Amino acid sequence: MNAEKKEQIMNAAVELFAVKGFEGTSVRELASKAGVNLAMINYYFGSKEKLFENIVECKAVNTREELEEIAKDKELDEIGKIDKMVDNYVRRLFCNRYFHRVIHHELMLNQREELQNIIVTKLFPNSNIIKGVLEDGIKKGVFKKVDIELTIASLVGTVNQVLLSKKFCNKMMSKPENYVPYDDEKFIKRVSDHIKSLMRSHILK
Amino acid sequence: MNAEKKEQIMNAAVELFAVKGFEGTSVRELASKAGVNLAMINYYFGSKEKLFENIVECKAVNTREELEEIAKDKELDEIGKIDKMVDNYVRRLFCNRYFHRVIHHELMLNQREELQNIIVTKLFPNSNIIKGVLEDGIKKGVFKKVDIELTIASLVGTVNQVLLSKKFCNKMMSKPENYVPYDDEKFIKRVSDHIKSLMRSHILK
């Protein structure tokens, strides 16, 4: 197995799936972008759908560990943990925005049951860690008794909102149409700062 | 032109596009669901893509007027306006969740430039009205000097987050897999209340 060529195909696929969707991407276009022969995709992955599953399995970097480390850090208080998790989460999503789009795209559709289950079981533990920190803070009396689940939805949803539509994002931010906000370090900080401030005022007593 | 049959086709299309995506829906499946002959779709709309454009033009109910009425209401103070707008927005999106999914889906993809422009020009004025209220509140000194654009992103993003993936939503809310939260009046109120509380603590001095 040529691991390098497999990588090439997967990278091309992530970008195409993100921009055109799974159904909107043909294997010919995909092969062309990856610079490999059409038949190589089925040779390596078995089918277009198996390629998709392979991508989700591979590219879902183990983010749980990073978050768990923050959750266990005894040098941080509850709000400090939330701050650090937000920074971590925003940065990671901005970096892997193509992959994240693919995931989000797939979650929206009710196709490919199998794939949905893989995604949910990979994503769920992450939000569970944040949930734990919120619960701790409430128990200790440093956080208000907020709606924990929806607080997480606000956190995740805010990032998604700016991440998922460049056009709408630029219009809202009064940036030119061709501006790419996702590589702009200042913009990442702006989003991070906003969410942290939003969370602080919402949960801090 | 048989307006009733046109409606049938559009309604079937919205639901299918929402669940399977535009590319993932075949005109045969669509015709079958709408209970019309395959050729009727091109007879009435010209093409599958024109049908899509037609849906966006037709179904985008003029929500601007409702929001503008709230914005102009002299009986309400700034935070009262925000409260009412949130209620209005959440309820409307939950009611038209299929259509909203289609819009969101299309905004994510960078296909069909024409269609994207239609959508953005229809959606943009809405967020601009909310923006106006936030600016007024800040000018009057009753609101904190928050990041206005990202505050709107949080508002919209929170609703989207619970609206766009039933599976993830149910998992997060510890509901059974087959539960449909979007018709549950209690759930709508819960989301509304959360966002209002989030906004109040974030923007109120």
Added chain:
DNA sequence: AAAACTTAATTAAACGTTTGTTTGAATTAA
């Protein structure tokens, strides 16, 4: 009011492409 005519709506069948996938020969690597 009936018949003749005209236009609109509906249909099954077929159109040419494109789709994902497979094949079997050619090439490369071990």
Added chain:
DNA sequence: TTAATTCAAACAAACGTTTAATTAAGTTTT
């Protein structure tokens, strides 16, 4: 020599769209 890789070509199936024939509805003429 053997096995793994690469490739052009072909596969059947599904795609969006069009066609030409038929039915229904509406209008005009007798």
